[in-house]
Amino acid sequence: xxxxxxxxxxxxxxxxxxxxxxxxxxxxxxxxxxxxxxxxxxxxxxxxxxxxxxxxxxxxxxxxxxxxxxxxxxxxxxxxxxxxxxxxxxxxxxxxxxxxxxxxxxxxxxxxxxxxxxxxxxxxxxxxxxxxxxxxxxxxxxxxx
Numbered sequence: 001x002x003x004x005x006x007x008x009x010x011x012x013x014x015x016x017x018x019x020x021x022x023x024x025x026x027x028x029x030x031x032x033x034x035x036x037x038x039x040x041x042x043x044x045x046x047x048x049x050x051x052x053x054x055x056x057x058x059x060x061x062x063x064x065x066x067x068x069x070x071x072x073x074x075x076x077x078x079x080x081x082x083x084x085x086x087x088x089x090x091x092x093x094x095x096x097x098x099x100x101x102x103x104x105x106x107x108x109x110x111x112x113x114x115x116x117x118x119x120x121x122x123x124x125x126x127x128x129x130x131x132x133x134x135x136x137x138x139x140x141x142x143x144x145x
Contacts, residue, residue, distance in 0.1 A: 011053055019093025020126040021052045025059070025069055028085040029078050037069050040130040041092070042123040047115035049097040049122075052090040060086070094129075095122040 025037040039059070042049040059069035060080065073080050098118045104111060 015053050015090060016051050017093050018049055018051050018097040020049050020095040020097075020122050021055075021090050021092030022094065022126060022129055023052050023055070023088060023090040026085075026087040026089070027069075027073065027078075027083050028087075030082040030084060035073070035076070035078070037072060038130055038133050039068070040126045042119070042126055044123070047098045047100070047112070047119035049093070049095075049119070052088065052092070056088055094126055098122070 019041070021041045023039050023041075025039070027035045027037065029035060037059075039055065041052060041055050058066035061067050061070070064071075070080050073083070098115050100115060101111070104115075106112070
């Protein structure tokens with residue numbers, strides 16, 4: 001049987017901003033271990049850069065190509081439902097999302113390619129920060145993914 005509870009979740013308004021963010025998940029497991037997971041927003045396949053609150057839900061969801069945190073926990077033998085806490089620290093947006101024209105059409109391959117040319121350097125810059133796994137601005141050094 002599932003325990004019933006009342007929980008509180010507070011989302012700061014600025015976390016609704018689209019753009020390129022860095023984030024660190026700190027997961028407290030049932031056995032008291034702290035596990036860290038580092039990530040960023042900014043798609044690899046489209047010129048989208050979602051806010052961290054959207055990425056947060058995806059990480060814990062069931063869509064295979066979006067739930068890296070859940071997959072990594074399961075691969076480490078950790079049942080996400082048994083974890084005590086999931087803390088998310090975000091920093092950004094480091095860059096705003098690339099602006100789409102008013103008449104943007106996803107089917108327009110030329111326009112998508114032009115937007116990706118603007119998106120990729122920003123994504124790559126934030127991706128390099130993510131790979132360092134050290135964020136002095138967040139006062140966090142990630143040793144484990």
